Amino acid sequence: IKPLYLSLGNEVNRWYEAYDTSATNPNGFQHFVSLYQEIYDTLKIISPMMKIFCTFAREIVAEYREADLNVLKMFDPNKLDLLVFTSYPHAVQNINRPTDIPLNYYSRIESIIPNKQFGFSEIAWPSMPAFGGDSAQAEFLIRVVNTLTQNQNMHLHLFGWAWLTDLDNNDYMGLIKRDGTEKLAYTVWKNIASSGKKFFYSNGVKL
Helix, strand or coil: CCCCEEECCCCCHHHHHHHCCCCCCCCCCHHHHHHHHHHHHHHHHHCCCCEEECEEECEEHHHCEECCHHHHHHCCHHHCCCEEEEECHHHCCCCCCHHHCCCCCCHHHHHHCCCCCEEEEEECCCCCHHHCHHHHHHHHHHHHHCCCCHHHCCCEEEEEECCCECCCCCCCCCCECCCCCECHHHHHHHHHHHCCCCCCCCCCCCC
């Protein structure tokens, strides 16, 4: 098949956070890193143009904190064709509005592995009132594609929202409500898409 993109694992640094890199631990994350690099080398022989990466979590959502970005230092930068993350910053303690997100929240990644195309396989901000409602969700979307990335000299190569429609009546992550009502952020999303940026929904729906 030889796809153009291939991720060898999702939120792989959750393994790192759970088991660390102890040499005496058979579950140490270093074993994944060595396996990843072996697979990378093999795939490049089969399909040299394929963009190969693994996806990292920017937050450890279950613990309401940022992930340890030092995990990136374990990888050979020449064997990460893209830097791709999932991100739900509202899950971090003391981040309740998009303006609470530090300006270097994503550019810190760039400082560890510079000069890489960057992307989100999934990212979201809820439209629930506790996090600012529809207006905050829309504001987050605008800030992510401007203030927090491209204005920090980060080129967004991939940009996937978590899902298009709320999963149920208690879900607020979608850009469209369960009854089909479009949220303000969906209008913002369509405006971004019409500007010519090559963004996509992670569920495969393209604009």
